[in-house]
Amino acid sequence: MTNMMKALIFRGAGNVTLEELPVPECNPDGVLVKIARAGICGSDIHAYTRGGMAGGIMSDESKFGHEFVGNIVEVGANVEGLSVGDRVWVDPGCCVPDPNLSCMAGGFAEYIATITAVKDRDVFVLPDEVSFAEAVLIEPFAVGVHTKNRARTCVDDKVLLYGAGPIGLMTYAALVNQGVENVIVAEQLPSRIEKARSLGADVFDNSNGADVYAYAREKFGSFTSNAVEAADIDVTLDCVGFGVILATHIENARYSSRFSTLGMDFSPMTLVPGFLMAKQLEIMGSRCYDPADIVEVIDVLKNRKTDIGSIITGEFGFDQATEAFETACDRVKGLKVVFNIAD
Ligand SMILES: [Zn+2]
Numbered sequence: 612m613t614n615m616m617k618a619l620i621f622r623g624a625g626n627v628t629l630e631e632l633p634v635p636e637c638n639p640d641g642v643l644v645k646i647a648r649a650g651i652c653g654s655d656i657h658a659y660t661r662g663g664m665a666g667g668i669m670s671d672e673s674k675f676g677h678e679f680v681g682n683i684v685e686v687g688a689n690v691e692g693l694s695v696g697d698r699v700w701v702d703p704g705c706c707v708p709d710p711n712l713s714c715m716a717g718g719f720a721e722y723i724a725t726i727t728a729v730k731d732r733d734v735f736v737l738p739d740e741v742s743f744a745e746a747v748l749i750e751p752f753a754v755g756v757h758t759k760n761r762a763r764t765c766v767d768d769k770v771l772l773y774g775a776g777p778i779g780l781m782t783y784a785a786l787v788n789q790g791v792e793n794v795i796v797a798e799q800l801p802s803r804i805e806k807a808r809s810l811g812a813d814v815f816d817n818s819n820g821a822d823v824y825a826y827a828r829e830k831f832g833s834f835t836s837n838a839v840e841a842a843d844i845d846v847t848l849d850c851v852g853f854g855v856i857l858a859t860h861i862e863n864a865r866y867s868s869r870f871s872t873l874g875m876d877f878s879p880m881t882l883v884p885g886f887l888m889a890k891q892l893e894i895m896g897s898r899c900y901d902p903a904d905i906v907e908v909i910d911v912l913k914n915r916k917t918d919i920g921s922i923i924t925g926e927f928g929f930d931q932a933t934e935a936f937e938t939a940c941d942r943v944k945g946l947k948v949v950f951n952i953a954d
Contacts, residue, residue, distance in 0.1 A: 617929050618720035623671040624662040627932045632674075635724035642693055642728040643685035644701055648747035649718045650678035651939040651948045653777075658714070659936045668714045676718030677703035678750040680743050681953070683734075684722070692730040698737045700749045700905065701725055705733035719929070721952060732902055741912045745920040747949050748781065752908040752919075753900035754873060755782030755850060759789075760904060761897040762846045762871035769793040769831040769843055771823065774850035775800075775807035775814065777922055777947045778873070781908075782850055783812050784919040788911040793831060797823045802943045810917045824863045836866035837889070844868060854880040857894070861886045869893040926951040 616634045619627050637643040654668050655675060663669035683697045693699070703718060704710030705725045717723055728734045737746050755778040764770060770791060772783060775798035786794050787810075796807050799818035807814045813830070817823045827842035834843040845868055849856050852874020860870050861882055870893065886892065911919070924946040927935035932950075939948040 616721035618674055618717065619676065619929060619932050621658060621663060621669060621671065621673055621675045624658075624660060627659070627936060629929050629932055632720070634722045637685040637687055637724055638726055639687040640689045640727050641687050641705070641725035642683045642690060642699075642701075642734060643722060643724050644679075644681040644699060645684045645722055646679050646681040646718060646720060646952050647698075647743040647954060648680055649676045649950045649952060650747045650751065651676075651935065651950075652678055652714075652751060654714055656936070656939050660940060669712075670715070673715045674717035674720065675715050676720070676950075677713050677716045678747060679703075679716075679718035679723065680737065680746040680749065681723075687728065690728045693728055693734060693736070698743070698746075700735045700737060700746055700909075702733050702905075703750065705729075719932075719950060731906075735902075735905055735909065738909065738913055741909060743954065744923070744949075745912050746909075748777075748912070748919065748923070748947070749905065749908050751778055751947075752781040752785070752911070753904040754778055754897075756785045756904045756907050756911075757900040758782060758848050758850065758871045758873050758897040759785055759846075760907075761895050762848060762869040762893075764789070764791060764846050764848075764869075766790045766792075768845040769827075770795070771827055771844045771847045772796045772850065773848065773856050774798060774852075775803040775812070776850065779803075779850035780807060780810060780922050780946075781919060782848060783807065783810060784917040785907065785911050787811070787916050788907075788914055795823065795827055795830060800942060803946070806922065806946065809921070810919070824859075834865040839866070839890070841865035841890075846871070848872075849874055852876050854878060858882055861892065861894075864890055864892055867891045867893075869895070871895050871897050873897045923947045923949055925949070928952075 703716035849872035
């Protein structure tokens with residue numbers, strides 16, 4: 612092993628450079644991983660288009676990349692249960708001193724050193740059936756699975772899922788894996804509608820104000836409580852995150868239903884809070900993931916009930932970094948863009 616590696620450095624909006632850096636040293640409580648694949652996240656795209664601080668997630672002039680998988684090449688003296696050669700997914704939060712800095716973990720590199728490496732908390736060994744090509748989806752996948760699990764989604768629930776972007780589609784795949792059959796996916800972008808349908812989803816095109824609740828009434832029936840009739844939706848999962856979805860939900864939701872969102876809309880909005888009481892609504896936010904979500908995602912990838920790997924629309928080398936980011940920024944062409952670094 613040489614002691615130098617290639618890594619991408621984020622230098623500000625529209626500016627990513629490929630540089631030679633020393634391979635990081637293996638920490639006594641961590642592992643050193645040779646990265647095989649690394650995915651470009653929505654947050655990386657925000658930084659690339661608006662600047663790191665504008666997105667509020669990373670400083671300009673920093674390493675970045677937080678969705679990666681690879682092989683362990685060195686194990687710290689204090690680490691238990693992990694070995695050289697293990698194929699692993701790594702929680703990016705264990706590569707930085709503060710998990711809130713995980714966007715700057717440095718996964719767009721040939722090697723990464725973790726600070727800690729507790730098995731099944733920081734580092735998960737991949738089963739043979741799950742290739743690096745698909746395992747690179749684990750991190751964003753877990754974000755979607757967490758949203759579903761925050762809403763305590765059960766097999767018999769009738770679910771309305773907003774959004775067929777990468778996280779929406781992965782959340783859909785997790786619902787299928789769980790055996791949830793009554794799902795409506797609401798999406799507006801034609802290419803994403805088509806992709807969701809190719810995975811088997813019942814997709815409602817809610818562009819131009821088309822009423823998904825009217826469609827849900829047809830498909831799921833209606834539910835009346837206290838003389839108020841509403842579409843019989845148990846769980847609404849918001850993988851889009853525009854405030855209007857929450858406002859529309861509060862107005863249209865049925866009695867005692869659950870709503871979980873991973874949206875990042877910080878603009879103020881008007882709500883009718885009385886509906887929360889009158890309908891006894893549960894509204895919750897969903898942030899990141901727990902180890903249990905990672906275990907579930909690995910299970911989804913292993914069981915292959917959907918062809919979720921097909922959401923990867925582009926694989927690039929580090930020498931094509933600008934092309935990779937430009938593709939990722941294109942909402943039609945760039946559903947999920949990945950760097951193929953090694954096998
Ligand atoms: Zn991410």
